[in-house]
Amino acid sequence: MEPILSIENLIMDFRIGHSDSNIMRAVNDVSFELNRGEALAIVGESGSGKSTGARILTRIYKETGGNIRFKGQPLADYVNEHGELEYARQVQMIFQDPFSSLNPVHNIYHHLVRPLLIHKRVTKKDAREKVYELLELVGLSPAVETAEKFPHELSGGQRQRVAIARALAVDPEVILADEPISMLDVSVRLGILNLMADLKDKQGISFMYITHDIATARYFAEKTAVMYVGHMVEWGDSDSVTQNPQHPYSKLLLSAVPEVGRAGKRELLVKKGDIPLWKPESQGCPFSSRCPMATDVCTDTMPDAMEVRTGHFARCHHL
Numbered sequence: 134m135e136p137i138l139s140i141e142n143l144i145m146d147f148r149i150g151h152s153d154s155n156i157m158r159a160v161n162d163v164s165f166e167l168n169r170g171e172a173l174a175i176v177g178e179s180g181s182g183k184s185t186g187a188r189i190l191t192r193i194y195k196e197t198g199g200n201i202r203f204k205g206q207p208l209a210d211y212v213n214e215h216g217e218l219e220y221a222r223q224v225q226m227i228f229q230d231p232f233s234s235l236n237p238v239h240n241i242y243h244h245l246v247r248p249l250l251i252h253k254r255v256t257k258k259d260a261r262e263k264v265y266e267l268l269e270l271v272g273l274s275p276a277v278e279t280a281e282k283f284p285h286e287l288s289g290g291q292r293q294r295v296a297i298a299r300a301l302a303v304d305p306e307v308i309l310a311d312e313p314i315s316m317l318d319v320s321v322r323l324g325i326l327n328l329m330a331d332l333k334d335k336q337g338i339s340f341m342y343i344t345h346d347i348a349t350a351r352y353f354a355e356k357t358a359v360m361y362v363g364h365m366v367e368w369g370d371s372d373s374v375t376q377n378p379q380h381p382y383s384k385l386l387l388s389a390v391p392e393v394g395r396a397g398k399r400e401l402l403v404k405k406g407d408i409p410l411w412k413p414e415s416q417g418c419p420f421s422s423r424c425p426m427a428t429d430v431c432t433d434t435m436p437d438a439m440e441v442r443t444g445h446f447a448r449c450h451h452l
């Protein structure tokens with residue numbers, strides 16, 4: 134079946150300061166497909182270009198290069214007065230910090246009824262019933278009471294459930310979830326992941342799940358792509374990528390992994406100074422400056438993608 138979202142050779146350049154010639158490449162030749170009703174986890178540490186990718190997909194940024202297709206059509210086909218709105222409805226985003234994405238002066242009812250009415254998902258008469266239905270769906274009951282509350286009266290996990298309900302209000306086909314549990318208490322993270330898993334499995338919603346935590350990628354997503362400095366270094370079925378990682382960077386990520394839901398904020402084994410600033414003219418493997426296996430070819434030449442097992446790819450000269 135045709136993937137719901139397909140990305141080919143995506144590139145995003147940002148100017149550094151005001152000079153037109155000083156450019157950093159935040160996303161470098163990224164290609165992937167998101168299948169209907171599946172989750173694709175994009176895993177990588179801070180600065181690897183994950184959020185930039187999501188912002189391109191929600192049209193906050195315009196990509197420098199590459200092709201994006203939604204249901205087989207180039208995004209350009211959705212860009213007209215009516216079509217842009219239609220794409221915006223079908224691809225919803227959930228953010229890391231549910232508090233900043235909710236308006237403190239409005240109650241929960243307002244947050245959910247607004248998208249329902251703007252996108253004409255219900256008539257005014259049926260709106261209240263639909264709001265309650267959405268709250269029940271995301272596990273916020275009793276819905277009648279929750280609807281009257283304000284964001285500050287809810288816990289972080291409950292607020293993220295409201296953000297998910299708001300995304301669901303417009304019947305999306307894809308949800309881009311940008312680190313949706315990383316700011317929440319460890320005790321409620323698994324509940325949010327399980328809610329998303331239910332929406333995926335029972336409602337067929339496709340998820341792009343952005344995370345720095347490869348353990349939750351394995352738990353939630355069918356497919357996993359590992360990013361480093363804007364590059365996809367390894368990707369494929371989550372089981373294969375996480376149980377049999379081939380790229381030295383994926384191995385490094387996995388060596389730092391505890392079980393899902395275990396307490397504690399973990400830092401990856403990263404020496405910050407070694408992370409390169411990638412530029413359009415940069416050469417070689419982006420990981421070569423930190424890689425214990427690096428040789429001359431690694432600093433000179435970008436490795437091609439190799440299929441290391443069926444449906445599992447990596448870019449490394451030393452596979």
Ligand SMILES: Nc1ncnc2c1ncn2[C@@H]1O[C@H](COP(=O)(O)OP(=O)(O)O)[C@@H](O)[C@H]1O
Pocket residue numbers: 147148159177178179180181182183184185186
């Ligand atoms: N609007 C922007 N202008 C300039 N640089 C940006 C902008 N947005 C992101 N970047 C840079 O792009 C890189 C990737 O950022 P981001 O996509 O936020 O990474 P991640 O979400 O993986 O932490 C970072 O180096 C960041 O500083």
Ligand SMILES: [Mg+2]
Pocket residue numbers: 183184185311
């Ligand atoms: Mg980010």
